[in-house]
Each structure stands twice: as structure tokens, then as C-alpha cells.
Amino acid sequence: MTRRRVVVTGFGVMSACGKGWSPYWNAAVHGQSAIREVEHLKLNGSSLKYAGFIADFDPKQFVTNRKSLKVMSREIQLAVAAGKLALEDAKLLDTAYDQSRIGVVLGTGVINNDLDEIGAGFKSAIDGSGRFSMAQFGQDGVRSLYPLWFLKYLPNMPACHVSIAYHLRGPSNTITTSSAASAQAIGEAYRVIERGDADIMLAGGTDSKLNAMGISRFNLLGLLSTRTGAPETIYSPFDEKHDGIVLGEGAGIMVLESLENAKRRGAMIYAEITGYGSSSDFNFDPRDEDDFTGKRVAMKRALEDSGIEHHDVDVIVANGSGVPQADIQEALAIHSFYMGSFGKLNVTALKPLTGNLVYASGGVEAVIAVLIANKKTIPPVANLSKPYPACPLPLVKGKARSAEVQFVMLNNFGLGGQNASLVFKHVKT
Amino acid sequence: MSKRRVVVTGVGAVTPLGNNVRDTWLRVTQGKSGVGPITLFDASTFATRIAGEVKGFNFERWIERNPPLASAARSTFFALHAAAEAYKDAMLKPFTVDSRRFGIYFGGGDSGIDFDPFVKTLMASFAASGDLVDKGEYVHQSLRHMNALRELESQPFMTVTHLTRLFDIRGPVSNCLTACAASSQAIGEAYEWIKRGDADVMMTGGSHSMIYPLGVVGFSLLTALSTRNDEPQRASRPFEKKRDGFVIAEGAGVLILEELSHAQKRKAHIYGEVVGYGSTADSYRLTDMDPEARGASEAMRIAMTKAGIEPADVDYINAHGTSTGVNDSLETVVIKKVMGEYAPKVPVSSTKSMLGHMIAAAGGVEAIFCLLAMRDSIIPATINYEEPDPELDLDYVPNTARRASVNVALSNSFGFGGQNICLALRKYNGQ
Numbered sequence: 091m092t093r094r095r096v097v098v099t100g101f102g103v104m105s106a107c108g109k110g111w112s113p114y115w116n117a118a119v120h121g122q123s124a125i126r127e128v129e130h131l132k133l134n135g136s137s138l139k140y141a142g143f144i145a146d147f148d149p150k151q152f153v154t155n156r157k158s159l160k161v162m163s164r165e166i167q168l169a170v171a172a173g174k175l176a177l178e179d180a181k182l183l184d185t186a187y188d189q190s191r192i193g194v195v196l197g198t199g200v201i202n203n204d205l206d207e208i209g210a211g212f213k214s215a216i217d218g219s220g221r222f223s224m225a226q227f228g229q230d231g232v233r234s235l236y237p238l239w240f241l242k243y244l245p246n247m248p249a250c251h252v253s254i255a256y257h258l259r260g261p262s263n264t265i266t267t268s269s270a271a272s273a274q275a276i277g278e279a280y281r282v283i284e285r286g287d288a289d290i291m292l293a294g295g296t297d298s299k300l301n302a303m304g305i306s307r308f309n310l311l312g313l314l315s316t317r318t319g320a321p322e323t324i325y326s327p328f329d330e331k332h333d334g335i336v337l338g339e340g341a342g343i344m345v346l347e348s349l350e351n352a353k354r355r356g357a358m359i360y361a362e363i364t365g366y367g368s369s370s371d372f373n374f375d376p377r378d379e380d381d382f383t384g385k386r387v388a389m390k391r392a393l394e395d396s397g398i399e400h401h402d403v404d405v406i407v408a409n410g411s412g413v414p415q416a417d418i419q420e421a422l423a424i425h426s427f428y429m430g431s432f433g434k435l436n437v438t439a440l441k442p443l444t445g446n447l448v449y450a451s452g453g454v455e456a457v458i459a460v461l462i463a464n465k466k467t468i469p470p471v472a473n474l475s476k477p478y479p480a481c482p483l484p485l486v487k488g489k490a491r492s493a494e495v496q497f498v499m500l501n502n503f504g505l506g507g508q509n510a511s512l513v514f515k516h517v518k519t
Numbered sequence: 520m521s522k523r524r525v526v527v528t529g530v531g532a533v534t535p536l537g538n539n540v541r542d543t544w545l546r547v548t549q550g551k552s553g554v555g556p557i558t559l560f561d562a563s564t565f566a567t568r569i570a571g572e573v574k575g576f577n578f579e580r581w582i583e584r585n586p587p588l589a590s591a592a593r594s595t596f597f598a599l600h601a602a603a604e605a606y607k608d609a610m611l612k613p614f615t616v617d618s619r620r621f622g623i624y625f626g627g628g629d630s631g632i633d634f635d636p637f638v639k640t641l642m643a644s645f646a647a648s649g650d651l652v653d654k655g656e657y658v659h660q661s662l663r664h665m666n667a668l669r670e671l672e673s674q675p676f677m678t679v680t681h682l683t684r685l686f687d688i689r690g691p692v693s694n695c696l697t698a699c700a701a702s703s704q705a706i707g708e709a710y711e712w713i714k715r716g717d718a719d720v721m722m723t724g725g726s727h728s729m730i731y732p733l734g735v736v737g738f739s740l741l742t743a744l745s746t747r748n749d750e751p752q753r754a755s756r757p758f759e760k761k762r763d764g765f766v767i768a769e770g771a772g773v774l775i776l777e778e779l780s781h782a783q784k785r786k787a788h789i790y791g792e793v794v795g796y797g798s799t800a801d802s803y804r805l806t807d808m809d810p811e812a813r814g815a816s817e818a819m820r821i822a823m824t825k826a827g828i829e830p831a832d833v834d835y836i837n838a839h840g841t842s843t844g845v846n847d848s849l850e851t852v853v854i855k856k857v858m859g860e861y862a863p864k865v866p867v868s869s870t871k872s873m874l875g876h877m878i879a880a881a882g883g884v885e886a887i888f889c890l891l892a893m894r895d896s897i898i899p900a901t902i903n904y905e906e907p908d909p910e911l912d913l914d915y916v917p918n919t920a921r922r923a924s925v926n927v928a929l930s931n932s933f934g935f936g937g938q939n940i941c942l943a944l945r946k947y948n949g950q
Contacts, residue, residue, distance in 0.1 A: 194800070199675065200629045200675060205641065205654065209645065209651065209652045216642070222642055224560060224561040225561060225563055225564045227732065228561075228732075235736065238740070240738065240740060241805055241936075243737075246697045249800075250800070250936030251805075254937070259814060260798075263938075264696050265693060266675040266695065267676045267692070271676075274693055285715070302657040306670075309662070311667050368691040369691065370684075372680075373687045381619070506674065506680040507683070508693075508694075509692075
């Protein structure tokens with residue numbers, strides 16, 4: 091059985107950096123964070139003051155059917171928008187593709203309820219003594235809920251909407267492994283094409299935790315950065331000032347295509363995807379000098395899948411969540427391959443640009459990883475002034491760097507200990 | 520590279536009919552129903568007050584042995600219990616399997632909102648007037664009422680987190696959540712991983728519980744649930760004329776998939792072989808299935824083509840068969856389309872008639888039933904089949920399980936939103 095080669099032929103990005111991949115790439119090259127103070131959230135109770143919020147998103151621009159807009163949460167809207175941009179970029183939008191040979195895999199989590207949407211239902215369940223009464227909720231509360239309310243919040247709905255909006259009748263899947271989810275979605279979509287189950291796949295993810303339920307969870311878990319100052323400077327992974335996550339929202343979807351199919355239709359090829367590895371953090375022995383951590387194992391699997399060695403890698407786009415312990419663990423995992431002899435390797439991280447997109451992280455970050463392979467330009471780690479001493483990596487600091495780039499690796503590590511790494515390869519045009 | 524074949528060497532289940540495979544299967548073959556009144560919360564005023572709940576499950580025992588599980592979600596315990604059974608059943612032991620070649624692809628559901636703390640938080644954060652919620656106050660109040668670990672454990676990756684931790688799974692890892700198709704999809708993807716060579720042994724299947732207030736309300740508002748509250752055991756009646764919706768249920772079904780030569784080398788018992796997997800999307804409407812049922816038919820065809828199976832080879836179809844008006848009509852159309860002249864001859868049954876619909880976990884137990892049907896030569900029935908629906912005229916194995924030899928079985932799972940999965944399974948005959 092021969093394995094089919096898979097290439098990237100388009101992207102769609104919705105993030106605080108703007109609409110489409112080009113403002114995001116520009117922000118990356120200039121190390122400009124789109125994190126701002128989020129006045130409207132008025133979350134005085136939380137440590138969250140800044141976020142990568144998409145201020146000017148107008149879903150009607152992407153969704154013409156008003157009726158379907160009503161059953162779309164923000165995450166779904168962002169996914170449908172990113173899907174459209176991706177198809178447009180790949181010159182597939184409104185073309186006559188074989189619908190049964192094109193599918194979708196997205197990384198999405200549980201979509202948080204809009205409290206104002208369900209609030210009335212709960213309020214009408216307050217009984218005479220001022221307490222919540224389940225009996226009253228079942229009777230009166232339920233009536234004030236929008237009958238299709240539930241449909242906005244099921245994790246598989248973004249993929250379903252994307253499949254419906256763009257007539258994708260091939261394989262459909264939704265991966266839910268936290269911050270590794272979207273990178274896994276891309277890896278899974280790659281496999282689907284590789285084994286011949288589809289010719290084209292939309293892959294990536296969508297998320298917005300910029301709502302009361304999302305923020306309260308991160309706040310409770312103590313993962314949010316508490317720094318104050320110029321908003322665009324505070325999210326700083328691998329910097330000595332790193333102290334946690336700054337949340338963002340967005341969607342990133344790429345078009346993966348069999349090399350054969352891309353060539354046949356004369357598509358512009360950004361890069362080839364050559365490796366995917368996943369792992370979990372548990373049970374690896376820290377004394378084991380080889381597989382001492384799951385993060386290293388995911389990277390190793392992606393390298394093996396690509397048929398390359400670590401010194402073949404030119405750039406690593408790190409997970410770099412900005413949570414000190416996580417940054418240190420990732421740095422140790424990368425460091426363990428090289429033991430200080432990094433050679434040509436450059437390491438960058440992208441989360442300061444858009445904020446941490448959680449389940450959607452890999453969807454947008456993979457876009458930059460591919461563009462690095464395509465343009466041979468390596469964006470710096472935004473807001474990096476003094477690298478944290480426990481993260482001894484060849485981080486790109488200050489300005490973007492031009493370099494010969496053949497292989498780029500992307501890391502995405504999830505909160506539940508699931509890890510994913512992808513490898514992209516430069517393609518000569 | 521020679522083609523790697525994938526077999527099932529272990530099964531485990533926690534269902535409304537029993538907390539292991541043996542009890543569940545015994546009752547399934549006897550045509551018993553696991554549906555009853557909802558006891559997990561006060562549903563007395565809800566439109567639907569019945570469900571297939573797991574009964575007599577010993578959560579404490581798991582927590583005693585594993586204190587970090589104290590905050591874990593209900594469905595995580597079901598998954599662990601079913602996984603422990605499957606692991607033991609497959610005679611896997613540390614060192615019998617290279618843990619780096621042991622992966623997991625699971626269809627683990629989320630566990631919904633941690634209801635009481637959520638209600639307390641919400642009640643304390645309504646704005647002074649109107650129904651709007653003061654978001655800042657909500658975040659503030661959540662610190663008083665909510666438990667950080669419970670919040671984390673409710674997320675749809677945590678079941679896999681605990682499974683990898685406790686079963687020493689160091690191979691590749693994933694979790695999918697494609698509504699009612701999730702665990703079938705997980706089995707299909709796990710099969711592909713082994714075939715590709717990414718792992719030799721995979722834990723797969725799924726677990727879920729949506730029997731919580733907002734879950735029941737959500738499906739209820741979509742008019743998807745049966746309201747036959749007075750006759751819980753007769754409420755799930757797939758393909759039958761008086762069907763009025765599905766019965767929500769909970770539990771877990773876990774399978775150990777293994778590369779054939781790996782299983783042979785360690786002389787593992789082989790339940791059967793996974794021979795085909797089809798995945799498609801309807802791309803039609805969110806809640807409705809395509810009236811032409813192209814997606815679902817295509818999924819069945821793909822699974823059969825990959826397996827090299829003709830309609831004449833199929834001995835049993837475990838239907839998605841939810842007991843909703845639309846699903847059962849369309850699934851009948853699908854089976855007729857795909858099976859052609861053989862459609863009337865193929866036994867088609869829905870075990871959801873007995874268990875209810877375990878949502879993400881449904882496909883896991885249904886694949887197990889297909890394998891047990893092969894082992895015991897018993898085809899489970901569709902119970903509560905009283906009055907035929909004139910349009911629905913397949914052989915639904917009404918009311919009583921049937922003795923018949925089963926070599927090839929198909930299992931359908933169609934997810935809400937239009938994701939269709941079909942798995943093809945074949946009896947392993949030693950070759």
C-alpha cells in the first residue's frame with residue numbers, strides 16, 4: 091500500500107489579528123500582539139483584563155442564511171468564516187468539487203452557554219423562598235429556552251455547519267483533546283487523505299473562551315496571567331516574566347489535499363505535511379533519558395513519521411503557553427534532542443499574537459508553521475526580552491529572521507496531557 | 520508492506536443492563552429493558568422523566584483505589600470500569616504489551632455542567648433587574664461556589680487522560696466527539712491506526728452520560744426524546760409504529776483492538792476482525808437526515824467495499840435505530856438502498872430498544888454486541904415491537920433474540936448533525 095502525499099493549498103484564519111491569514115502573518119513577522127484591554131467583558135471578579143478579542147467580526151458577512159445564524163454560537167460562526175476563507179484561498183469556493191471526496195476535521199471543545207440566553211430559564215425557577223427549584227425549572231424554566239438552544243453548544247456542531255455550508259460530504263470528525271485538538275485534527279485529516287478516504291480535507295479548529303463560563307474556568311484553575319501593563323506586551327511565553335495564559339478567540343482552518351489532486355487542478359501549494367505524532371504525558375519515566383516525557387515522544391513520532399532526524403528540523407513553532415511550568419517542560423523536551431547543539435534550529439512561539447486560542451490553537455498556529463516553510467521567514471517570539479533561564483532554546487528574539495527552511499515542526503500540548511506534533515516541509519514551486 | 524489485519528481481543532461494558540459484558544449481554548439476549556424513571560435528579564416536572572441509567576455502580580471503590588478520581592465525572596468512572604474489564608478480558612498485563620505501541624482513540628463525551636455549583640453561581644450573579652447576568656459577578660461568584668477540579672474533569676478530554684494514566688498507555692492518543700457516532704468513529708480510527716502501523720494494540724470505544732438536567736432539556740426541546748413516561752420499559756421502540764423518540768441512556772463500551780499477528784503471538788482470544796470503516800457527512804441540515812439518505816448509504820457502502828463484503832454476505836445489521844420517527848424511517852431506506860434485493864433477508868435489530876441511547880458511548884457497546892452475536896450465534900432482538908409501521912418492512916428481529924450463525928455484521932451509527940459511521944466486523948475463523 092503506497093501512502094499518498096498530502097499538501098496544504100489554502101488557509102482561513104479568524105483572529106484578533108484580523109480576517110484572513112495575511113494580517114496574522116504580518117503580525118507574526120513584526121511580533122505585534124493583538125491583545126487589548128477588554129472593556130466590554132467588565133470582569134472585575136477575575137484576573138482577566140486582557141484578551142485577544144475579535145472586535146469587528148460580522149458573521150452575516152459569511153453566513154447568508156439568517157435562520158442558520160440563530161443556531162450558531164460564536165465558535166461555529168468563526169469556523170464557518172474560516173472555512174470560507176480557506177476554500178477561497180485554495181480557489182475551491184464555488185467550484186465543482188466532488189462533494190463525496192472532501193471532508194472536515196475540527197478541534198473543538200465544549201462550547202460554553204451564553205448565560206443571558208439560559209439565564210431567564212433559571213431565573214424563572216426561583217421559588218418563593220428564593221431558592222432554585224428543579225421542579226419549577228422543569229415546568230417554567232424550560233419554556234423560556236429557545237427550542238434549538240442546545241444545538242449551539244454541542245462540540246461536533248462547528249464541523250457539521252462547515253460541512254453543510256460548503257457541501258462537504260466526505261469524512262467528518264471532531265477532536266476534543268484541549269489545546270492539542272486542532273493540531274490533532276490536522277494530523278487526522280492528513281491520515282484520511284493519505285489512506286485515500288478523501289482527496290481534500292478542511293482541518294483546523296475553532297474556540298472562544300472569552301465568555302463568563304470560559305473565563306471563570308481558567309480563572310479557577312489559576313492559569314491566567316495576572317500581569318498588568320501595556321496589553322500588547324503582557325503575554326510573554328519563554329520570557330522571564332511569563333506567568334500564565336492570556337486568552338484569545340478565533341478559528342484557523344487549512345485546506346489539505348492529496349498532491350495528485352492539487353497538481354491536477356493546478357493549485358498553489360504552500361507546503362507539504364509530512365509528519366504527525368501524538369502522545370500523552372503519563373507514565374513516562376523522568377529518569378529515562380530517551381522517552382522521559384510525553385512531549386518529547388510526540389515530537390519523536392512526528393519526526394519518525396516524516397522520516398527525518400531532529401537536526402533536519404529548521405524551525406520549531408513551540409506550544410509556548412506562557413504557563414511557566416509548561417514552558418519549562420517543553421523547553422526540556424526540545425532541548426533533550428539537541429543537548430545544547432542546536433545547529434541551525436530556530437524556535438518561535440505564536441500565542442502572544444492572538445492570545446491563547448485553546449482548542450483552536452493548532453488551527454491558527456499551523457498556518458504560520460506552513461508559511462514559515464513557504465516563505466523561509468521565521469517570526470520572532472513576540473514580547474520576548476529576557477528568555478527565562480530554565481528555557482534554554484534558540485528562540486527568535488526581536489526581529490523576524492530569514493533562513494533556509496526545509497522542515498518546520500509545530501507543537502501543541504493540551505491541558506489534559508495530550509500532545510500533538512506536526513511536521514511541514516518546504517515545496518519548490 | 521503487507522497489509523496489517525485488526526482483531527478485537529477484549530471487551531468491557533457498563534450499561535443500563537449491567538456493569539459488565541456478561542450481565543449486559545445475558546439481559547440483551549433475554550430482551551430485557553434497562554430503562555426506568557430518572558433518579559439522578561428530580562425530573563418530576565420534566566416532559567421526559569425516563570432514562571437508561573447505570574445502576575448499582577460502585578464509584579467509591581474506584582476512588583478508594585485512586586484518590587485522584589475524587590472529582591472525576593460520572594462517565595469517566597464508567598469508562599475506567601469498562602476499560603478494566605476489556606483490559607483483563609484481553610489478558611493484557613504490563614509487559615505483555617509494549618506500552619509505547621499501545622494507543623488509545625476514544626469517543627469520550629463531556630459531562631455537562633457541574634449543576635449545583637453552576638446554579639449557585641448563576642443565582643448569585645443576576646443583574647439587579649431583568650434576566651441578564653452580571654458576567655463579572657459570575658466569575659467572582661464562581662470562585663466561591665465552583666470546584667476547579669470538577670470543572671476540569673467535566674471537559675471532554677479528561678476521560679482519556681485518566682485512561683492513559685491508569686492503563687499505562689504510552690502510544691498515540693486521541694479523543695473524538697461526534698455526537699451519537701463518536702465511539703463507532705473512534706473504533707474506526709483506532710482500526711486505521713493499527714492498520715497503518717502506528718500502534719499494535721489500541722484501547723477504543725466510548726463513554727458518556729447526558730442524563731443531567733440540561734442534557735435532558737436540550738434533547739427534549741428538540742422533541743427528540745420519548746415521553747412515554749408511564750411505561751419506561753416500553754418507551755424505546757425502534758422501527759415500530761408507535762415510536763415517539765429516543766430514550767437517553769448512559770454508560771461505556773470499551774474494546775481492545777490488536778494487530779492480528781500480535782494477538783496470535785500471545786495466544787489471545789479473538790472475538791472477531793474489524794474489516795471496514797466508512798465515515799461520511801450528510802451535509803444536509805442540522806437536525807434532519809437527508810431524505811435521500813445519501814450520506815448514511817455511502818458510509819455503509821464504503822465500509823462494505825473496504826471489507827470486500829457483498830450484501831449477500833451480511834448476516835446481521837446492528838442498526839442505529841434510535842426510535843425517533845425520522846431516523847428509523849430513513850435508516851430503513853438506507854438499508855434497502857445498500858442491500859438491494861437482500862434487504863428483506865438481512866436481520867436488522869436495534870439494541871437501543873433495550874438499553875436506550877448511550878449517545879457517544881452507543882457505538883462502543885453496539886460493536887461489542889455484533890461480536891458476541893458472532894461468538895454465540897444469537898442475534899439480539901428489537902424489543903417493544905408490537906405494531907409494524909407499514910413503510911418499515913425489514914426483518915427487525917422482533918421481540919425475541921434469534922439463533923443464527925453470524926459471520927459478518929455491520930454496525931451503523933449516525934450522529935446528530937449528520938455524521939455517519941458504519942463499521943464492518945467479521946468472525947475470525949483462524950485464517
